[in-house]
Each structure stands twice: as structure tokens, then as C-alpha cells.
Amino acid sequence: MSTLPVQKMCCHVPPLEEVAEVLQKGLAANFAVAEVKVVDCPDLSVAPFNLADKGLCGQPRLVDIGGVDHLKPFPRKDKNYELQKICDLCEMPSGGLVIGAGAGPNDVFGYNCEFICNARLGGDCPSDKSKISKVKEDGQSLQLDSNSGRFSLMGNFLISEGKPGKVLEVKVSQRTGKQNFVECLHQTLARHYGDGRGVGLGGTFLLQTGKANIHVMPGFLTEAMETEEQTLNWLKFYDMDAPLVHVGEVVSADPQGLHLRQEHFHCFSDHGxxxxxxxxxxxxxxxxxxxxxxxxxxYRIDLPTNTKYFF
Structure with missing residues (x-):
């Protein structure tokens, strides 16, 4: 793990008030009701978010590990990672709050699955509330606890000290446009800040009401996966009910050509x-x-040598 290649990109960090104004305009064009403001981070360790630490502040950084290309043309089942070692490579050796989206540890569970990372590493009260989502034999999905501190294939996480501090609060409802919530965040930042500056946004959002289209990766394919059509036929899609807590990240641009995954959020819930x-x-x-x-x-870690993203 210590020999994994690491590339670092310094993010553009505008004032929070500026970003709030930018997002307010973009979201208002896609939702009937939109409000973005700078607030003191509430205690996210309690319901409804139930994160592994209270806040999102303290040396916040994003990390992009591996990628979907570790699935093709055949899955790289040897691509398994440890959260603590990822923190070390991201210059956070004391650990912190790690939240985001990835693939579940197939070396632990013995099957392919989604990973919803929600862990506090180090400190006085380490806690791992991470989940996985798998496809059962009957085709339905199942949420399970994952407290191994490991994941496989890919990961997009926000790492911070989990401290209180100033954050962006986003409230929207009644979608009127075609862009989904995450896409709207991403495209709004991308339009305003351009290709030459990468603004990284990480955190959590709650789908409070309604339903969402959610996919879960099933077991690995035995034949080569080479097209987008194959991928969409392989993935299992579900209409899932709110409330759903999402964790992940958005990065507005890839100015250094690091083949970044610029949107990635996974969700978990109390209802499975x-x-x-x-x-x-x-x-x-x-x-x-x-x-x-x-x-x-x-931090871009273990960039696949074959980079042809298709989902």
C-alpha cells in the first residue's frame, strides 16, 4: 500500500460566501425552492445524518483512489485498500472522519458490492459506521454493516478532522430542471470556475422526501466488460425511498489531467x-x-493505467 502512486492537486478555495452565492443561482434555476448559506456545522453525528463524527472541518481534503477502470475488461480483485493507509498517503496520519463512495471490500465479504464509507479513524473515540449494499440472489438489495476499515477497486472520499466550523448549508426542493441534485452542484461550480481551477466540495446530503434512482453493483461479470451498454445491463437499479443519507464529493474540474471522478455519492438509510x-x-x-x-x-492515488470511464 505504501508504494501506491500518489499525485496531489491543490484545490481552489474561494470564500464560502462566494461559493454560496454561486450555488444559490445555479440551484435556483433547477429547483423551485433553493437556499444556500454559510452556517456553523450542526452536529452530524446525530439523526438524521448519523455520521461517525460531528463536523466536516479541519484540514478537509478529497481523495480519489483507483477507479471504475479496475472493473474492466476484467475485475482487478487484487485492488484492495485500507482506510488508515489512505489517510497516511493523504498526509492525515492521525486519521479523521472519512466519508464517501466506493466499492465494498470483496476480499472481506467474498462478493462485489457498494461501499458507503462513514468512519472516524484515530482520536479518542474511533468509530466505523460504514455500510455496504449488495444484490441478493432474489435480485433485491440488502444493506449490511461494514466495519473492516477496507474497500476495493475505487473510492471517492472527503477526509477531515471531523471538527465543527463554517460549512455550506444547502436546502432545495421541487426539482423543475433536468439536472439531478449532484449534477447541478457540479455543473454550477464548473461553469463559474472553469477548467483551470478545481473546486472540491465534500460532505453529506439528505434526501428528505421522495424517491431516488439508486444502483447497486451485483456480482462480478465473468465475460469482458468493454461497453457502456454492458455496464448498464449489468448494474441493478432500484427506486428507493427517502429518507436517504448520502456521502461523497464533487470536484468542479480536472486541470492536471488526473482522470478524476468528478461526482460520486452513495447513500444509506435506517430502512435498509x-x-x-x-x-x-x-x-x-x-x-x-x-x-x-x-x-x-x-489526492489522486493508484490511478488505473487504462482510463476509459463509462459510468
């Missing part, structure tokens, strides 16, 4: 629904509440 967020399926009844911090840097 979990997986990879695509979009809400009840736009008139969709409402979101999110809290985000701005990353100071992004």
Missing part, C-alpha cells in the same frame, strides 16, 4: 435502502438538505 445515487424520481416531491466543506487539496 443503500447504494449509488443517480437522481430523484419524484421531482415534484423531492427535497434535499446538505452540508458541505471546501477541500484544500485533492
Amino acid at each position: 435502502h443503500a447504494g449509488h445515487y443517480h437522481y430523484d424520481t419524484t421531482p415534484e416531491n423531492a427535497s434535499y438538505l446538505g452540508y458541505f466543506s471546501l477541500a484544500e487539496a485533492l
Whole structure:
């Protein structure tokens, strides 16, 4: 693990008030109700978010490990990672709050699955509330606890000290546009800040009401995966009910050509629904509440040698 290649990108960090104004305009064009402001981070360790630490502040950074290309043309089952070692490579050796989206540890569970990372590493009260979502034999999805501190294939996480501090609070409802919530955040930042500056946003959002289209990766394919059509036929899609807590990140641009995954959020719930967020399926009844911090840097770890993303 210590020999994994690491590339570091310093993120553009505008004032929070500026980003709030930028996002307010973009979201208002896609939702009937939109409000973005700078607030003191609430205690996210309690319901409804139930994160492994209270806040999103303290040296916030994004990390992009591996990638979907570790699935093709055949899965790289040897690509397994440890959260603590990822923190070490991201210059956070004391650990911290790690939240985000990845693939579940197939070396632990023995099957392919989604990973919803929600762990506090180090400190006085380490805690791992991470989940996985798998496809059962009957085709339904199942959420399970994952407290091994490991994941496989890919990961997109926000790492911070988990401290209180100023964050962006985003409230939107009644989607009127075509862009999903995450896409709207990403495209709004991308339009305003351009290709030459990467603004990194990491945190959590709650789909408070409505339903969402969520995919869960099933077992590995035995034949070569080479096209987008194969991928979409392989993935299992579900209409899942709110409330759904999402964790992940957005980066507005890839100015250094690091083949960054620029949007990636996974969700978990108290009612057993979990997986990879695509979009809400009840736009008139969709409402979101999110809290985000701005990353100071992004670390690209173990970039696949074959980079042809298709989902």
C-alpha cells in the first residue's frame, strides 16, 4: 500500500460566501425552492445524518483512489485498500472522519458490492459506521454493516478532522430542471470556475422526501466488460425511498489531467435502502438538505493505467 502512486492537486478555495452565492443561482434555476448559506456545522453525528463524527472541518481534503477502470475488461480483485493507509498517503496520519463512495471490500465479504464509507479513524473515540449494499440472489438489495476499515477497486472520499466550523448549508426542493441534485452542484461550480481551477466540495446530503434512482453493483461479470451498454445491463437499479443519507464529493474540474471522478455519492438509510445515487424520481416531491466543506487539496492515488470511464 505504501508504494501506491500518489499525485496531489491543490484545490481552489474561494470564500464560502462566494461559493454560496454561486450555488444559490445555479440551484435556483433547477429547483423551485433553493437556499444556500454559510452556517456553523450542526452536529452530524446525530439523526438524521448519523455520521461517525460531528463536523466536516479541519484540514478537509478529497481523495480519489483507483477507479471504475479496475472493473474492466476484467475485475482487478487484487485492488484492495485500507482506510488508515489512505489517510497516511493523504498526509492525515492521525486519521479523521472519512466519508464517501466506493466499492465494498470483496476480499472481506467474498462478493462485489457498494461501499458507503462513514468512519472516524484515530482520536479518542474511533468509530466505523460504514455500510455496504449488495444484490441478493432474489435480485433485491440488502444493506449490511461494514466495519473492516477496507474497500476495493475505487473510492471517492472527503477526509477531515471531523471538527465543527463554517460549512455550506444547502436546502432545495421541487426539482423543475433536468439536472439531478449532484449534477447541478457540479455543473454550477464548473461553469463559474472553469477548467483551470478545481473546486472540491465534500460532505453529506439528505434526501428528505421522495424517491431516488439508486444502483447497486451485483456480482462480478465473468465475460469482458468493454461497453457502456454492458455496464448498464449489468448494474441493478432500484427506486428507493427517502429518507436517504448520502456521502461523497464533487470536484468542479480536472486541470492536471488526473482522470478524476468528478461526482460520486452513495447513500444509506435506517430502512435498509443503500447504494449509488443517480437522481430523484419524484421531482415534484423531492427535497434535499446538505452540508458541505471546501477541500484544500485533492489526492489522486493508484490511478488505473487504462482510463476509459463509462459510468
